[in-house]
Amino acid sequence: LSFSLPKCDTMERFAGRVTVYSVVGCPHCNSAKAFLKGLGLPYCEVDVEKDSTVRQKVKELTGRSTVPQIFFNKTHIGGNDDLQNLVSNNGFFSPQIKKKKKNKPSDLMIPSIPCFTDVKGERDNFAELILEFKSSGIIKSHGSFLKVHKLTFSGSELIEWLVDKKGFEKDQALNTGKELMQKKFFSDVSGKGDFQDGHTLYRLIEHDCLTALNSGKTAECSPVLAAELSEALRRLILKLYGEHLSPDGKTVDYKAMENSQTFQEYCELATQLQRLELKSMTREEKLAFFINVYNALVIHGHIKMGPPKNLWQRYKFFNGVSYLIGGEVFTLQDIENGVLRGNRKGVGQLTKPFSQGDQRLQVALPEAEPLIHFALNCGAKGCPAIRSYSAKTVDAQLKTAGEAFLEGDDGCHVNSCKNEIRLSQIFKWYKVDFGDTNEKLLQWVAEHMADSPKKKELKELLGKGNHKVVFLPYDWSSNSKD
Structure with a gap:
């Protein structure tokens, strides 16, 4: 070396x-x-x-x-x-x-590489107040027989509780309610306006979607940087893999993983996603953050719900498994197609993930990034490998991920004898991201492949103009240990 x-x-x-x-x-x-x-x-x-x-x-x-x-x-x-x-x-x-x-080893040493340090957020000043309010009995169902809003409270009810039970002055209680809403402890059920005294209904963020895998528990820490938190989540997930992967690296014992201390630490950290500030993130920060969170959410979903085993289960999995992030609910489909693909229709979707007026549109990328398809891991054996993505180097890392995927025959296989180019099913599903025609798709593949004999062979075949594109079957089998 x-x-x-x-x-x-x-x-x-x-x-x-x-x-x-x-x-x-x-x-x-x-x-x-x-x-x-x-x-x-x-x-x-x-x-x-x-x-x-x-x-x-x-x-x-x-x-x-x-x-x-x-x-x-x-x-x-x-x-x-x-x-x-x-x-x-x-x-x-x-x-x-x-x-x-028999060779003698080198005496040279590589510089020591610092170990990763978990994110340790400070407890929010309002955390105890919210925990007391949760147990006050005020949070309940509101509405008529036509429409019932569960787990809600009105602005006047919160203010009255702060005045009567906590000794606040009326103006102080109103300002505290506004600050709690600004810090994303709760949101307006109708999705409109700021906090006000009156009959407007509000709901704690943790109650906004009880099916979200990080809901039902208060995010007690003050928000940290999104990129920092996503990296901490990813490292804990990879630690779980290291602890519960089989010796041959082919299966994961998700049942043992669920009962591990590391998984409990991960769940605690995932709760802190609820109140993150997302709107101020740059394109690079969004890319790294949402790729890392997507991969972590897939594994969390496998642990809690089990791996999907057929087409219908996969549909429910990717459209149902979700996190509360920055006060909004994001499913796997929302993250992939809404955020990372610039709000494009996904496989089997009739409409775009985010409609006009949806607050989540504010964090969607302005256009699709094709290379994310080689970074997202959906838990199937046919998926690309899980890697770390940092905002500072995300574009270079995505380029490397694309090259690595295309190096393997399950990503791209060139057969000059048959004038045939075999590509992963990913290129068929998301063809619009790579080009409208097979020729544009193949040109994209050639441009993003690392220098290698395969790339040379592909370019020579493309130069002849007489070739056939075949899309490989996708291996949906899970790495879950039965």
Whole structure:
């Protein structure tokens, strides 16, 4: 390697050093590490997501964007499949690995990479007041037999409670109600106007949609930056994968995951999404935030509801699994098609996710970003890998994700003998994002593919003009352990 390898004390008894460049929670990385452990071969692990320079250097050295990438001393072995192909069926090292073991390891060290620190928000000054109000008995059903609004309260009822039970002056109570609404503890049921004394009905944000997976509990912390919170959520989810992924990296024990302490910590953190400020985010911040939250919400939905097993269940899953974010309800469909695709119709949708006047339109991207399709993971085996997305580098990361997806044959396969180009079903479902015709679609694929023999082969086939496009079947099977 032309840059330093990490030192690993457990390797001192070996003549060689194995280094695994990986991403936390990646199934293929976990499979490779489990395989190495089974061989009794210690390794040094480097998380490429913690340092962008390491990620870029590994790509330059290997020509690959995927993980894991495994080195024995300075020799690049490849990915998980490459590693396992080097080892004979009887569990002993193949001659190639035996030979590499005799090499002396490098004494150079890679700079230490700082560990991720969880977000710790401060408790909001109004949190205790809201908790007392919840138990006051004032929150109840309001309305007539024609329309009933459950779990609501009027402006006058809140003011009366603040005056009678908390000793506020009338003006102080009114101003407190306005501040509570500004801080998104509750919202107007009709979606209009500010807080006022009178019969207008309000509902706590946590009661706005009790089917949302982070509802029913007060977000007691003061809001933190959206990008910071989304990263914390993602890291906890990846930690869950690391703890509950099978040794071969193919299945996840969601039942055990649900009962883990890490999952409880994740649920506590997800509650804090309720009152985030979203409207001031930049395009890059929206991209990183909503990609991370989408991937986390899918896993949360799998834990709470189980993986969808047929077309109808998938429809209900993606249109029903939701979070309360910034005072609004966002389903998986809302996040993907409403926000990240610039409010375009999704697969099987007759209308756009957000109608005119919908407050969520204010956070939607101005236009669709095609590369998000290689970042969103819906929990099926055919999905792209889960990665970390940061607002500062999101465009570069999306470009890398697209290249990595197109490197695999399940993303794009070129068969020059048959003049055939086989593409993932993703390109058919969201063809409008890539181009109106097959020719425009293929041109987009060629432009976004990393330099490789496959890219050269594709361009040569496109130059001939006589080719056929076939869309591959999508693997909807879940990685859930039965």
